[in-house]
Amino acid sequence: MRKALVTGITGQDGSYLTELLLKKGYEVWGIIRRSSSFHTGRIDHLYKDPHEKPRLRLIYGDLTDGGNLSSIVSEIQPDEIYNLAAQSHVKVSFQMPIYTVNTDALGTLRLLEALRSMKRPAKFYQASSSEMYGKVVEIPQTEKTPFYPRSPYAAAKAYSFWQTVNYREAYGIFASNGILFNHESPRRGETFVTRKITRAATRIKLGLQEKLFLGNLDARRDWGYAGDYVEAIWLVLQHDKSDDFVIATNESHSVREFLDEVFGYLELDWKKYVEVDEKYFRPTEVDFLQGDAGKAEKLLGWKSKVTFKELARMMTDADMKIAENEKILADHGR
Ligand code: NAP
Numbered sequence: 001m002r003k004a005l006v007t008g009i010t011g012q013d014g015s016y017l018t019e020l021l022l023k024k025g026y027e028v029w030g031i032i033r034r035s036s037s038f039h040t041g042r043i044d045h046l047y048k049d050p051h052e053k054p055r056l057r058l059i060y061g062d063l064t065d066g067g068n069l070s071s072i073v074s075e076i077q078p079d080e081i082y083n084l085a086a087q088s089h090v091k092v093s094f095q096m097p098i099y100t101v102n103t104d105a106l107g108t109l110r111l112l113e114a115l116r117s118m119k120r121p122a123k124f125y126q127a128s129s130s131e132m133y134g135k136v137v138e139i140p141q142t143e144k145t146p147f148y149p150r151s152p153y154a155a156a157k158a159y160s161f162w163q164t165v166n167y168r169e170a171y172g173i174f175a176s177n178g179i180l181f182n183h184e185s186p187r188r189g190e191t192f193v194t195r196k197i198t199r200a201a202t203r204i205k206l207g208l209q210e211k212l213f214l215g216n217l218d219a220r221r222d223w224g225y226a227g228d229y230v231e232a233i234w235l236v237l238q239h240d241k242s243d244d245f246v247i248a249t250n251e252s253h254s255v256r257e258f259l260d261e262v263f264g265y266l267e268l269d270w271k272k273y274v275e276v277d278e279k280y281f282r283p284t285e286v287d288f289l290q291g292d293a294g295k296a297e298k299l300l301g302w303k304s305k306v307t308f309k310e311l312a313r314m315m316t317d318a319d320m321k322i323a324e325n326e327k328i329l330a331d332h333g334r
């Protein structure tokens with residue numbers, strides 16, 4: 001039975017990837033942070049049968065603690081390590097640059113060092129990001145497009161990208177980067193723009209909320225579905241050699257277009273409800289992203305499946321269920 005170690009298992013991608021790995025028969029170890037409240041909501045459903053010997057195991061750890069990562073890696077001896085943990089919010093990275101770099105840049109290095117001391121080093125996947133392209137120098141962006149990071153988050157991810165390449169070249173470790181463009185789902189964190197919109201629009205539809213405050217509506221992103229993208233993550237480590245891959249839909253849409261899709265689906269005019277609040281602007285913005293996933297299609301046989309419209313509707317349907325429950329509680333004065 002193959003053993004995978006997943007950092008960031010409680011996050012959006014960690015939960016979908018764990019589902020996929022369990023389905024493929026892996027034993028999965030997930031690193032979780034100690035918290036004063038429960039935060040395993042995205043993976044709780046994976047403990048289906050309490051009598052079955054669990055193939056999913058959680059262990060406390062943190063990317064800021066190198067000693068802890070070394071002992072986890074040497075105790076578990078995984079075959080594959082998926083490094084998905086990060087302070088992943090771009091705007092927050094301007095407010096917490098040192099913490100973001102400690103986790104997203106040095107955290108990767110700590111994990112790579114832990115891996116390097118293994119007798120038979122595990123294969124390593126690094127969650128690299130389209131944010132590294134930042135102020136883009138060409139359209140669409142490929143594996144060959146130079147980076148121009150525009151935030152502490154993006155600069156930290158660029159550092160981790162190059163450390164991953166360097167461990168591959170210096171030590172012959174199977175270390176690969178997936179350069180993933182934005183991917184969303186009903187499990188997306190509620191402060192990212194797509195989920196913020198689907199949560200608010202469904203609540204507005206049911207009379208639970210009046211306004212939605214957003215930042216830059218002109219920003220364009222290449223948005224795909226997280227469920228599709230974790231298949232690419234797994235395929236990156238199954239390829240015959242370690243390499244770097246862009247994972248994207250090859251389409252770019254604005255925040256305005258996402259508003260059109262979601263509010264239009266709910267038969268609402270978003271212009272009546274949305275207000276721009278400068279508090280959501282970033283000191284430096286990434287205006288336009290569009291990825292070319294041609295290499296992943298050719299070498300991994302991977303292609304994005306869920307369309308922009310399907311994604312918007314899937315997220316709206318899921319958030320409508322949450323809003324309906326909130327409405328029942330509100331109507332009963334709870
Ligand atoms: P997410 O939902 O924000 O999840 C982040 C995960 O990292 C959570 O499990 C979080 O744990 C964990 N984490 C944060 N700081 C940590 C630390 N210091 N030590 C250990 N764990 C820590 O992110 P996501 O959307 O799933 O993204 C997964 C990865 O892909 C991230 O590295 C992100 O930067 C990268 N990425 C995401 C996208 C995208 O569009 N989603 C695109 C490109 C790259 P808690 O639950 O305790 O907070």
Ligand code: F7E
Nearest residue numbers: 088090129130131181182191192193194214215216219280
């Ligand atoms: O912003 C604009 C905002 O925060 C998208 C992370 O997963 O993907 C994500 O980073 C765009 C930006 O995602 C609001 O200015 C307008 O231009 O949803 P987001 P992101 O910054 O692209 C990349 C690939 C990652 O790697 C990251 O980890 O939408 N925008 N109004 C807003 N954004 C937010 N969050 N909130 C607003 O109110």
